[in-house]
Amino acid sequence: MHRIKIASFFHRATVQLNVSLVISEEVTKSGQPRKYLYKIGFILTAQTGVSHLSLFLIAALPFLGAVFPALLIRAGRNAAASAAALTTFLALMGLLIHIPSVMRGDVVTARFDWIPGLGLNANFMLDGLGFLFALLILGIGLLIILYARFYLSREDPMGQFYTYLLLFQGAMVGIVLSDNILLLLIFWELTSLSSFLLIGYWKHLPEGRQGARMALAVTGGGGLAMIAGMLILGNIVGSYDLSVILQNKELIQASPYYLPALILILLGAFTKSAQFPFHFWLPHAMAAPTPVSAYLHSATMVKAGLFLMARMWPVLAGTDAWFYIVATTGLVTMLLGAVIALFKDDLKALLAFSTVSHLGLITMLLGFGTKFAAVAAVFHIINHATFKAALFMTAGIVDHETGTRDVKRLGGLRHLMPITFTIGTIAALSMAGLPPLNGFLSKEMMLEETVHTTWLNSAYLVPGLALLASLFSAAYSFRFVSHVFLGPQRDDYPAHPHDPPVGLWIAPAFLVVLVVLIGLYSAAIVGPLVAVVSSAVIGGEKLPYYSLKLWHGFVPALYMSIVATLGGLFLLSMHKRGEQLWNALPRPEAKVIFETIIHAFTRLSQWVTDELHNGVLSRYAIIFIAFTVGLGYYAYSTGTIGVETRVPLPAQIIPIVGWLCLVGATLGIMWFHRNRLLSLVLIGVVGLIVSVAFNYLSAPDLALTQISVEVVTMILLLLSLNFLPTETPWDSSAARRWRDAAISVVAGIGTGALIYAIMLRDFAFPTISDFHLANSYKGGGGTNVVNVILVDFRGFDTFGEIIVLGIAALIIFALTEAVLGTNVRGYLLNRKPHWPQSGDSHPLMMVVVTRVMMPIALMVGAYIFFRGHNQPGGGFIAGLIVAIAFLMQYMASGYTWAIERQRFYYHGTIGWGVLIAAATGLGAWFNERPFLTSDFGYINWPPLEEFEWATAMLFDVGVFLAVLGAVMLALDSLSRFAWRPGMAQEFPMDINPLRDSSEDEDKEKEQA
Template identity: 80%
Template sequence: MSLFLIAALPFLGAVFPALLIRAGRNAAASAAGLTTLLAFIGLMLHIPAVFRGETVYAAVDWLPALGVNAHFFLDGLGFLFAAMILGIGLLIILYARYYLSREDPMGQFYSYLLLFQGAMVGIVLSDNILLLLVFWELTSLSSFLLIGYWKHLPEGRQGARMALTVTGSGGLAMIAGMLMLGHIAGSYDLSVILQNKEAIQSSDLYLPALILILLGAFTKSAQFPFHFWLPHAMAAPTPVSAYLHSATMVKAGLFLMARLWPVLAGTPEWFYIVATTGLVTMLVGAVIALFKDDLKALLAFSTVSHLGLITMLLGFGTKIAAVAAVFHIINHATFKAALFMTAGIVDHEAGTRNIKRLGGLRHLMPVTFTIGMVAALSMAGIPPLNGFLSKEMMLEETAHTIWNGSHLIVPALATVAALFSAAYSFRFIAHVFLGRKRDDYPGHPHDPNTGMWIGPAFLVVLVVLIGLASAKIAGPMVATAAGAVTGGGELPYYSLKLWHGLTPALYMSVAATIGGLALLALHAPLQRIWNALPRPEAKTIFDALIGAFTRLSQFVTEGLHNGVLTRYAAIMVAFTVAIGYFAYRGGTLGTETRQLQEPGMLPVVGWFALVVATLFIVAKHRNRLLALVLIGVVGLVVSMAFNYLSAPDLALTQISVEVVTIILMLLALNFMPKETPVETPALTRLRDGAISVVAGLGAGGLIYALLMRDFAFPTISDFHLANSYKGGGGTNVVNVILVDFRGYDTFGEIIVLGIAAMVIFALTEAVLASKVRAYLLNRKPDLPQAGDSHPLMMVVATRVMMPLALMVAAYIFFRGHNLPGGGFIAGLVAAIAIIMQYMASGFAWATERQRYPYHAIIGSGVLIAAATGMGAWFNGKPFLTSDFGYLHWAPLEEFEWATAALFDLGVFLAVVGAVLLALESLSRFAWQPGISSEHAMDINPARDEAAKTGTEG
């Protein structure tokens, strides 16, 4: 089966449980199980290749320029992890079916679980490290969902948040580290990176990359001092803990260290950081675990301890230690998942997982007892179980390890950790299952049904089998995976067997076991001492830290974002000015290369009008109507300036936009207060004035500096000028740019315009559907109304003007390709022609005669433009490539046709529709009963005459 499919199956399968939960919990569980099984079988089909030592690849280039590619590969290490993830996943799916209660949303659970499974499989199969990072973050997110699955429990929510915060921030650090690694190696593919050991270890970036990557790995694998999130994540349902926190997610960090072992390991930095962290974690986890009364907390800290053990082995940097690490990864996954499931069964049946309230369960739950005992003894490192084998190997390795010149410190501390490990394992058996039967269990303990114990039982069988016949059962797997970790080459001699003779490791083991039994005997007094000792509480520190960050961000947000719009605007303007000033100070200003042009009389007059109008707007802006009139003056001067400065198209556009904008604002002002009250103190106005003057000086100075200099770079406009007629078939270069050279931009622009009109329409609908409607209906106009709202002269004049105006629009449209004009301007003129009818005869009268909804006009415009663009495909050209030619029909002059005209038609329709939809929406606010009249004008002599004759006749 393709690696793509194996990685994709859990994600695809995640859909089914959510959908099938209506068909019952069995359907959801089977769907999840079957997808996992399918992926598992697919993986198993690769066994022959993987065990021959081959690497299976599956690659699709996605964004090769960025180095982001869907490259997957499967070697021994990936196979081992994928098999664990999918295999234990299957057992967990079965177990969870019986563990979760009727009230729990099981479809959701399985969907989350499969999402997580897919992300994990993705991590272990990824060849591309950027892809790996994506999956890495996905595991953080999906584990967040799983840990917080019981949303009603505050511990669940807090634990999920803590896990996400810690692993998520580690993931961020790792992104940086991975990017550095890819930068050094020159590729983001692991298969290339792994070949570049010398380049990576000699690089200056080696240490920063190492630290950042290890931060990611340590947070994920709960290494000291980031171990604190794992116990809090135990608020998750037990199947989640068994899956995520024994076999998969916490192993992701180990996987990564193992994966990058060939290129990162072997340096003193690696040894001191990784091995020391592992050793400390192993010790701290084991000590704390002994004093935990919550079964799952005990197991959580023991997991922390065992993860530390594996980290330490990887940190040693020797090949034989890597073999031991791989072996212990397998063994830990088997016995720890079984133990978590056992703890879940005890919790489920006895109603508590507090060790202080348990004991004597061996009589009541013999099956569970057997499973739990075997798994716990393996964890303690008792022969002939698999935990013993890998612990022996670990102790053997520590005996050869020199830490900062000391031969003794590592083996001594490792033995102490092993001792505590044995002690808490014995406690798990003795205080839960052994002892007297009690009569105060919260529940009625009994063995669960088969579905629940079959999973852990299977794992325990593995525990025994690997222990007894390790070379046969686990040997090939360990060899293949270890071969992949160490990056090929011969593995040193090792043997997976129970009896190695009287080695130092054996003495250490014996000491640990005896010491463990002694600690168990002394547990009660020791726990009293432990509880009396002051200890830093990780959660308090974490909460304080998070609280501090929250307060800091709140302080910053409140300062910048306090709900006062003017403050945002002021900050933005001031910041922009500051950036401009910074750029001005930092850069150099070239010499002036252009001469000032002498202005004629006309420009000076125009300038004067503009300045006076603008100053009056500022001074008199409280009188809103006056300000609106004055803004019209500004717009007029601007359009005249465009015309004067060789931009006739702009002048036409500006002046027609001016008309619709002013009408729009008048419509709005109709419903708003006509005066702006004085609110701000004089000092504030002075401050605002200062900001504005500085901004104005900046903008004016910048454009003046530009105007006095020639282009710094060759302009692309020459291309447009040269090709406008030859390539686009039009002499109006501005129009050809719009509909041809930059047609895609224009296409986007008409869509934006259409969306803006739709937004206005939607807002109108929303406002009119609210209680505002009642206010509008009862509203009395605040200004005296005209007696004749639809005057005769205006109606007649606009009727006459409509065909003329439409003709002008058509003329402007058609000549646009060669002379000033085009779809935008024609659209505005046509819109104004129709608006005049609204103004003359009223909204209701005009709407009745409006046959095509404006939405449809906008839509047809966009569609015509799009269809024109797509037409180029049939010509074998890219989207929006234009074409033109000349036709000669007998009596007519030769004329030109161009697909650009069709595109321009789309622009025209979109503009007409958008402008009219916006104005029509605003007009609808004014509707009141009785306002509509069936007549075009209020006073009509002809009608009055007819009425008279009618009554007389």
């Protein structure tokens, strides 16, 4: 016997889930383990042994933390917000700890092989690119959490908001840190789902719900395309690890599947980053609360597509296909977004289209495929995140304080809201690309690069269109400032505008400070970051020459900037006329088109569903059977069959008689199936022959099980027949019957022939049964191999099966409850029985016999149970036998009589059975063995003979109880249909001593 090592069990448990201070050793690719700060960490797994888990931790923290806001909201909104902020802060700290190694250009990795056979590993890596995005996600996330605390109103469920936000944050961090593309795809879809929740956060607004659905449909659909593309990519390379894929540029670009993979992956990226023609979901997603727009739709989620293009840049970029698809899409999007933005009156819509435009700009830069353009793209990602998040928050403040976001109803706010005005103006001017702000720097770099780009032999097309887009960009930025803050003060604002509390403006103010500082001291502040990130984007090659400074001399880009700024001012002055022209132009309304397409799909699927799934069960059955028969025929006609290797057993006379009975009964059921009672009797004959056949063919356990199941099934069917019609009417045509008969005969012949062929051949492969036979006694301590398999080798299966059985019984109970709660009960009480009822519902003979039989039957059950491990028997059979013993009492003495004597509920019996089985299985853990490992030993109690005791026996007790409870609960439920008031009086042979004595006492009292 094994000593129970509780201490060691708990020791292991603490190692597995350890909340402790650990010294995190970062294992870097250069192989240099470095000791960093102490930090709090979960060791999620003890198997890997090395504590390089902080990347897991960074990705997991938001998910773990997502629980807290939802729980802590009861303690107040500050508690929920603090929990969210603390989680984000911890994750951010975890990230910042890696600054030294990232800045050195190392790649921090954390590996956990999950399903290596499928290439599915939970691998994380942190390089410059991932670091930048994680920094944006967590840093801006922190600001947004602060901002949202003051933005959301008292009615909004804030706990829910932060939970969704953290889920989203975790998914985003997961995307940027994944080193496995399959893992990345999971996180990718998670962002679509969590952003759905966030966009539709204001559930009461129809626009919110529609916007959320549209965003989910577009980005989720793109995600599906991307899954296909990524799988192709993984197939080309032979690995799903990004670090491996990124080393194989030549292999990928030479593959004939390069183009399909590219297009599919780009579909995912373009939908996520709102590139034309998938840009339309982003403005509709603006129905979300402003913190969500600022977070998802400026800084993070829409940049996921850009991140992916940047991540894949080393292997996908540089081809003509890449250039023409990506750069053109980016260019078109940039121009289109800028033009539409100028004519939007809703502040958030204006910002949404400007975001579309800027995303297009970055996409175009990535599409150019040159190293300089990649650097410019990286730089603009940083800059755009800072000024656009600030602008969204400004728009939110304006909306919050004035009660409207409509530009036409605003203006003149500069004196009323000076702080907001300052913040908004700086951010907008950066967006317009004015020096000395950061937007100017990256826009200059973009314009500079376009000058060197030829598109289809035209040297002027790209710079010309880019200049035009910049011009519109400047115009809408100026409009944001002038139409909201400048101009005369009005007296018809929906609310009295004033600057918000500091909590609301501190976050955008912080970003605006960054905007200015990056503009002035770009090389000092973000220079190293840009260098590291760019080198990660271009695949670790040598960086091109570039300088992050304001003054580059009189270069073409400078002239273009000047033209754009002046042109922007001019466009703004002409805005009224332009607007008339714009409104006169016919434009396709994306939402209408989208809804038409969705509606068409809905109708298509409705049609398909209605055609296939029309509620005619017999049609489903015949399709299924015909298909299966067809499959069987296909296998038969294309496969080969081995030679017969076994000699058939001789058929003796008794089996032939049994066979005749079985075949006769089966044919009889078919022939007489309209007479339901007769067919039940015949099916009993079939069951009996099958039981006997099991016994004859060396399966005593099966025979015992079959015959006891046969009894309870028959009782069940007879009981139900009590309430069903006794005859089946003719309702299928002769043709249909012949068709069914033909299919049945073919299926029967196929099945019979298949098993005949199997029985005459030996196993093609070695069977595991030999192992069971060899180890049954040695390892399981029992000589009945079938029982040892059930309770030991395959104990987990059995455990699942008793749970299924228990669930089935509970379903039956629940159905009964539901049906008896309706007017069915009235029908049942008033109905006339099918057959004449017997005069004596509890015949004396039967009552006496069953009561005498009861202890004997229980004894047999116990005997069958205890011998089960070594002789035919066991928990299943014992459970059935004891159930039959109880059922006899129900039948003989009546339902009411039986339940009055019932001391426990059958639900509990099932539950205890499952619990005991589980507890036995858990016991193995205390001995450091896997779940359900059994143990056995010998016990010597004089004067008894030495006997054996196995823990599997305890497991079998669980099986016994679950089977007993399930069978009884099923039949007990069915019996309740037959219950009537007044039945309680018909006590058969009532010899309740309690009641008799009380009656006697009453009489005595009366006499007294």
